[in-house]
Amino acid sequence: MADRPVFSYFYSMKNSAIGEKIIKTASKLFYSNGYNATGVNEIIAKCGIAKATLYSHFNSKEDICLAYLQQRHDAFLTSFKIYVPERKNGKEQLLAIFDFLTDMYRDGDFNGCWALKTLGELSPNQERIFAAIQKQKKEFLSYLGEIVVNNVVNVSKAEKEKISGGLYLLYESAITESHLFKNDWPIFLSKNIAPSIFERMELV
Amino acid sequence: MADRPVFSYFYSMKNSAIGEKIIKTASKLFYSNGYNATGVNEIIAKCGIAKATLYSHFNSKEDICLAYLQQRHDAFLTSFKIYVPERKNGKEQLLAIFDFLTDMYRDGDFNGCWALKTLGELSPNQERIFAAIQKQKKEFLSYLGEIVVNNVVNVSKAEKEKISGGLYLLYESAITESHLFKNDWPIFLSKNIAPSIFERMELV
Amino acid sequence: MADRPVFSYFYSMKNSAIGEKIIKTASKLFYSNGYNATGVNEIIAKCGIAKATLYSHFNSKEDICLAYLQQRHDAFLTSFKIYVPERKNGKEQLLAIFDFLTDMYRDGDFNGCWALKTLGELSPNQERIFAAIQKQKKEFLSYLGEIVVNNVVNVSKAEKEKISGGLYLLYESAITESHLFKNDWPIFLSKNIAPSIFERMELV
Amino acid sequence: MADRPVFSYFYSMKNSAIGEKIIKTASKLFYSNGYNATGVNEIIAKCGIAKATLYSHFNSKEDICLAYLQQRHDAFLTSFKIYVPERKNGKEQLLAIFDFLTDMYRDGDFNGCWALKTLGELSPNQERIFAAIQKQKKEFLSYLGEIVVNNVVNVSKAEKEKISGGLYLLYESAITESHLFKNDWPIFLSKNIAPSIFERMELV
DNA sequence: GATGAATGAGAGTTCATTCAT
DNA sequence: TATGAATGAACTCTCATTCAT
Numbered sequence: 001m002a003d004r005p006v007f008s009y010f011y012s013m014k015n016s017a018i019g020e021k022i023i024k025t026a027s028k029l030f031y032s033n034g035y036n037a038t039g040v041n042e043i044i045a046k047c048g049i050a051k052a053t054l055y056s057h058f059n060s061k062e063d064i065c066l067a068y069l070q071q072r073h074d075a076f077l078t079s080f081k082i083y084v085p086e087r088k089n090g091k092e093q094l095l096a097i098f099d100f101l102t103d104m105y106r107d108g109d110f111n112g113c114w115a116l117k118t119l120g121e122l123s124p125n126q127e128r129i130f131a132a133i134q135k136q137k138k139e140f141l142s143y144l145g146e147i148v149v150n151n152v153v154n155v156s157k158a159e160k161e162k163i164s165g166g167l168y169l170l171y172e173s174a175i176t177e178s179h180l181f182k183n184d185w186p187i188f189l190s191k192n193i194a195p196s197i198f199e200r201m202e203l204v
Numbered sequence: 205m206a207d208r209p210v211f212s213y214f215y216s217m218k219n220s221a222i223g224e225k226i227i228k229t230a231s232k233l234f235y236s237n238g239y240n241a242t243g244v245n246e247i248i249a250k251c252g253i254a255k256a257t258l259y260s261h262f263n264s265k266e267d268i269c270l271a272y273l274q275q276r277h278d279a280f281l282t283s284f285k286i287y288v289p290e291r292k293n294g295k296e297q298l299l300a301i302f303d304f305l306t307d308m309y310r311d312g313d314f315n316g317c318w319a320l321k322t323l324g325e326l327s328p329n330q331e332r333i334f335a336a337i338q339k340q341k342k343e344f345l346s347y348l349g350e351i352v353v354n355n356v357v358n359v360s361k362a363e364k365e366k367i368s369g370g371l372y373l374l375y376e377s378a379i380t381e382s383h384l385f386k387n388d389w390p391i392f393l394s395k396n397i398a399p400s401i402f403e404r405m406e407l408v
Numbered sequence: 409m410a411d412r413p414v415f416s417y418f419y420s421m422k423n424s425a426i427g428e429k430i431i432k433t434a435s436k437l438f439y440s441n442g443y444n445a446t447g448v449n450e451i452i453a454k455c456g457i458a459k460a461t462l463y464s465h466f467n468s469k470e471d472i473c474l475a476y477l478q479q480r481h482d483a484f485l486t487s488f489k490i491y492v493p494e495r496k497n498g499k500e501q502l503l504a505i506f507d508f509l510t511d512m513y514r515d516g517d518f519n520g521c522w523a524l525k526t527l528g529e530l531s532p533n534q535e536r537i538f539a540a541i542q543k544q545k546k547e548f549l550s551y552l553g554e555i556v557v558n559n560v561v562n563v564s565k566a567e568k569e570k571i572s573g574g575l576y577l578l579y580e581s582a583i584t585e586s587h588l589f590k591n592d593w594p595i596f597l598s599k600n601i602a603p604s605i606f607e608r609m610e611l612v
Numbered sequence: 613m614a615d616r617p618v619f620s621y622f623y624s625m626k627n628s629a630i631g632e633k634i635i636k637t638a639s640k641l642f643y644s645n646g647y648n649a650t651g652v653n654e655i656i657a658k659c660g661i662a663k664a665t666l667y668s669h670f671n672s673k674e675d676i677c678l679a680y681l682q683q684r685h686d687a688f689l690t691s692f693k694i695y696v697p698e699r700k701n702g703k704e705q706l707l708a709i710f711d712f713l714t715d716m717y718r719d720g721d722f723n724g725c726w727a728l729k730t731l732g733e734l735s736p737n738q739e740r741i742f743a744a745i746q747k748q749k750k751e752f753l754s755y756l757g758e759i760v761v762n763n764v765v766n767v768s769k770a771e772k773e774k775i776s777g778g779l780y781l782l783y784e785s786a787i788t789e790s791h792l793f794k795n796d797w798p799i800f801l802s803k804n805i806a807p808s809i810f811e812r813m814e815l816v
Numbered sequence: 817g818a819t820g821a822a823t824g825a826g827a828g829t830t831c832a833t834t835c836a837t
Numbered sequence: 838t839a840t841g842a843a844t845g846a847a848c849t850c851t852c853a854t855t856c857a858t
Contacts, residue, residue, distance in 0.1 A: 018821085033327040036240035039848065050823045055850065057821095117324035119384060120316070123237040134384060166397045169390060172381060173373035180323060180338060186373060193370045196400035222839095244832060254840045256834080265832065426842085441735040444648035448828060458844045460830075465842095469828065525732035527792060528724070531645040542792060574805045577785035577798060585784060588731060588746060594781060601778045604808035630818095652853060662819045664855080673853065 019057045021047050027068045031114050035065055036121050065118065066132055072114045073136040077143065084147060090203040091195065093151050094163070097144070097171050098191035105178050105187060112179030116172070141168045153202045166197040223261045225251055231272045235318050239269055239325050269322065270336055276318045277340040281347065288351060294407040295399065297355050298367070301348070301375050302395035309382050309391060316383030320376070345372045357406050370401040427465045429455050435476045439519050443473055444529050473526065474540055480522045481544040485551065492555060498611040499603065501559050502571070505552070505579050506599035513586050513595060520587030524580070549576045561610045574605040631669045633659055639680045643726050647677055647733050677730065678744055684726045685748040689755065696759060702815040703807065705763050706775070709756070709783050710803035717790050717799060724791030728784070753780045765814050778809040 025046045029038040040061055044054050058064045084096045104110060111117070115133045122130055144164040152160060170190035177186035229250045233242040244265055248258050262268045288300045308314060315321070319337045326334055348368040356364060374394035381390035433454045437446040448469055452462050466472045492504045512518060519525070523541045530538055552572040560568060578598035585594035637658045641650040652673055656666050670676045696708045716722060723729070727745045734742055756776040764772060782802035789798035 034240065034325040036238065036325060037327050040850085041847070051849090052824080052851075053822055061849065112324070116320070116380060116384075119380075120321035120324035121238045121240065123241050137381075137384060162393065162396065165389075165393045169377035169381060169394060169397070170373060173377040176320060176323075176380070177341075177373060177376060180320075180341060185369075189366065189369045190373060192366065193373070193401055196403065197397055199400065199403075243830070245830075255832090256841080257839055259833070260839070424842095442648065442733040444646065444733060445735050447826070449826070459828090460845080461843055463829065520732070524728070524788060524792075527788075528729035528732035529646045529648065531649050545789075545792060570801065570804065573797075573801045577782060577789060577802060577805070580789060581781035581785040584728060584731075584788070585749075585781060588728075588749060593777075597774065597777045598781060600774065601781070601809055604811065605805055607808065607811075651851070653851075663853090664820080665818055667854070668818070 016057065018047075018049060018053065022049075022054055022057055022064065023067050023071055026064050027071065028109070030065065030068050030118070031072075031111050032109065034121060035118050062126070062128065065129055069115060069118060069129070069132055069136065073139070077140060081143065090151055093147055094167065094198065094203070095191055095194055096147070097167060098174065098187055098194070101171060101174055101178075101187050102184065104175075105184050110179065113172070113175045116176055141165070144168050144171075151204050152198060153204055155201050159201065163198050163201075167194055170194055222251075222253060222257065226253070226258060226261055226268065227271050227275055230268050231275065232313075234269065234272050234322070235276075235315055236313065239322050266330065266333065269333055273319055273322060273333070273336055273340065277343070281344060285347065294355055297351055298371065298402065298407070299395055299398055300351070301371060302378065302391055302398070305375065305378055305382075305391050306388065308379075309388050314383065317376070317379045320380055345369070348372050348375075355408050356402060357408055359405050363405065367402050367405075371398060374398055424465065426455075426457060426461065430457075430462055430465055430472065431475050431479055434472045435479065436517070438473065438476050438526070439480075439522050440517065442529060443526050470534070470536065473537055477523060477526060477537070477540055477544065481547070485548060489551065498559055501555055502575065502606065502611070503599055503602055504555070505575060506582065506595055506602070509579065509582055509586075509595050510592065512583075513592050518587065521580070521583045524584055549573070552576050552579075559612050560606060561612055563609050567609065571606050571609075575602060578602055630659075630661060630665065634661070634666055634669055634676065635679050635683055638676050639683065640721070642677065642680050642730070643684075643723055644721065647730050674738065674741065677741055681727055681730060681741070681744055681748065685751070689752060693755065702763055705759055706779065706810065706815070707803055707806055708759070709779060710786065710799055710806070713783065713786055713790075713799050714796065716787075717796050722791065725784070725787045728788055753777070756780050756783075763816050764810060765816055767813050771813065775810050775813075779806060782806055 022043065026038070026043045029042055029046070040051065040054060043064075044051050047054070054064075058067070080097070080100055083100050084093055087093050087096050115136060118129060119133050141164065144167050145160065148160045148164045148167075152163060155163075170193060174187045174190040178184050226247065230242070230247045233246055233250070244255065244258060247268070248255050251258070258268075262271070284301070284304055287304050288297055291297050291300050319340060322333060323337050345368060348371050349364065352364045352368045352371075356367060359367075374397060378391045378394040382388050430451065434446070434451050437450055437454070448459065448462060451472075452459050455462070462472075466475070488505070488508055491508050492501055495501050495504050523544060526537060527541050549572065552575050553568065556568045556572045556575075560571060563571075578601060582595040582598040586592050634655065638650070638655045641654055641658070652663065652666060655676070656663050659666070666676075670679070692709070692712055695712050696705055699705050699708050727748060730741060731745050753776060756779050757772065760772045760776045760779075764775060767775075782805060786799045786802040790796050
């Protein structure tokens with residue numbers, strides 16, 4: 001893990017070489033062009049495989065979407081969990097998410113948040129995808145909670161949740177708005193505002 | 205509706221009665237099911253018009269999308285601009301957006317932000333829609349700036365922008381995340397955090 | 409009606425020229441190759457129309473099948489109802505169905521009973537088609553009942569039903585088995601056996 | 613099974629254990645859902661074997677169909693040949709087929725005649741299956757002829773054929789129509805009509 | 817001897833759009 | 838003006854079959 005780049009979407013791959021290729025290809029297409037706008041024809045063409053081959057690896061396009069979301073989420077959280085402890089305790093760790101996001105933003109293919117993008121496309125009947133996204137965001141929020149616990153002292157549980165929740169909300173805005181404005185000011189503003197939340201609290 | 209903005213997609217419509225019906229119908233479908241997942245067949249079926257009639261009012265589905273976004277944006281901003289002055293100056297007006305959002309959230313058809321939802325579906329070639337969304341968000345951000353100007357005194361331009369930008373980011377998160385979690389905690393948390401930004405500043 | 413051939417499947421056509429063509433084409437294919445073995449691609453190719461054109465006339469392949477069955481049934485019953493009164497009362501009319509069937513058998517494209525063929529292909533979930541076939545057969549059976557009423561006297565209702573039911577069963581076998589054996593012996597045997605049923609009864 | 617017919621599709625199977633499982637599984641599916649509507653994927657899934665395993669036992673889906681028909685036919689005729697001699701000579705044996713059918717009808721999975729169902733689906737190029745069905749029906753008809761020979765005396769060959777043919781036709785209707793109407797009246801009516809055929813003949 | 821992996825062809829259906837009338 | 842009719846292209850997904858291992 002050490003030699004790998006700070007952040008990459010393609011950490012945790014399964015065994016199947018073709019399965020990986022499908023996810024990787026679909027991932028790029030879904031992320032850049034949208035889930036509904038991407039057809040399986042496009043995926044198999046880019047993969048150089050037959051349609052039936054794709055469907056022997058995934059039961060449906062929806063399943064590919066779920067794999068895509070899971071894989072991006074895993075890669076994101078795994079990388080972030082490596083990134084955070086490398087920073088100094090206190091403010092540095094609490095604001096780590098914004099610097100991490102800055103790295104993501106600088107990536108040539110940055111396109112906002114994969115999960116929120118997909119969320120926006122969902123019809124009411126696509127409950128599985130909805131549930132997956134919600135679960136992943138809760139996981140992320142939960143990890144932010146851990147960071148707060150590790151870096152803030154003498155505060156109530158409610159105050160801790162205010163901090164982690166606040167960091168979460170500011171991160172979510174930052175990733176979406178930096179994409180929308182094709183500019184990193186939302187990231188810096190979020191990072192700039194965040195400390196107001198834990199201003200009078202005691203950090204480790 | 206009395207004082208329409210200088211530019212509106214309504215202007216290009218030949219028969220405003222049918223045109224508005226199309227937008228209204230498409231609006232509901234785009235908002236609840238997504239833009240790409242909504243077909244023109246569904247729109248004309250719900251409208252009870254012929255396909256060629258739709259295409260005599262709009263050049264393309266993309267144009268309907270632009271009209272949809274414009275109309276939602278206009279309605280939103282118009283209502284909000286009526287809502288704000290009715291509140292007490294100072295903190296009340298600065299936090300007005302969150303109470304306004306709470307009302308929106310309580311609406312039975314709440315589904316998050318129409319613009320961000322659409323943004324997530326865009327392919328790189330759909331620049332017109334991208335530009336429209338960006339423009340609308342800038343307009344909203346700009347109005348938040350006006351509110352700040354009217355309710356904060358003795359602060360630098362940079363500090364004003366930090367406030368309006370912060371309110372904007374918190375609002376954007378709040379609308380998306382309350383939809384994602386099907387819960388209004390993100391709205392209340394945003395409202396709760398917002399005052400930290402202008403804590404030491406002088407309000408009118 | 410007078411100048412038309414004794415029996416034709418294409419009596420009752422709807423207005424739409426293309427709709428007619430689709431049914432007519434599908435009809436031939438379903439009847440000769442089977443319903444499931446016939447693809448919509450084959451139908452549109454033979455029709456010389458686009459796929460979407462087919463689907464603007466019929467909502468599904470199943471609907472085409474229903475139209476096919478209905479049309480064959482209507483043509484059959486209509487022709488038969490013209491055929492019967494032209495024959496002498498009594499035995500002649502009671503056995504008319506077998507002579508009518510002989511004409512059908514001699515048609516170059518004879519392939520057994522369209523309805524029973526389709527019945528055999530049905531999955532448990534294709535209830536609409538099943539119901540349609542059952543209804544049509546009941547209608548036919550009912551008309552055989554009318555013939556019996558008109559040609560037999562002084563017999564109980566039960567005996568009348570035995571005759572019409574018997575004629576029906578013998579007809580159904582005759583059409584299927586003459587197809588299976590590529591020979592008309594089942595038709596002649598059915599016609600030969602039928603009189604045994606009403607042997608001792610009084611005919612008009 | 614003790615005295616297998618000279619030719620049986622079972623003979624060509626390499627591993628009869630798996631081969632029989634395939635036929636058994638396919639048999640259920642073909643009979644309840646139709647031949648064309650049943651995919652080999654469904655068969656191997658229910659069998660728990662690999663696709664290549666299936667194709668090492670049968671050269672094609674058509675071959676499985678032939679084995680299915682042969683097996684059903686063998687089981688039917690074998691059982692029936694045990695059933696008949698157990699009944700009293702004369703009318704009882706001549707009408708045995710209808711009581712036998714009543715038992716079949718009462719079975720939970722009754723779905724009409726496997727052979728006629730398949731016959732209805734055939735395209736003109738599926739001659740092997742057509743021939744197999746014809747052969748099996750001839751075999752059945754032939755056995756009905758044996759029954760007649762054993763139970764009717766002093767009648768010409770033609771009259772015997774009229775009886776066996778009549779029984780055959782009434783049976784074929786009865787099995788198909790009881791399925792179509794989901795009611796056993798066609799069986800009882802057939803049994804009721806049959807004696808008219810040999811009414812004046814001398815039984816053993 | 818059984819399999820996992822792959823495939824070309826085609827299934828039924830819907831897409832956004834156009835055009836003669 | 839509004840429409841009915843038509844379309845090529847694309848959609849997601851499944852078919853029966855093969856072959857290297």
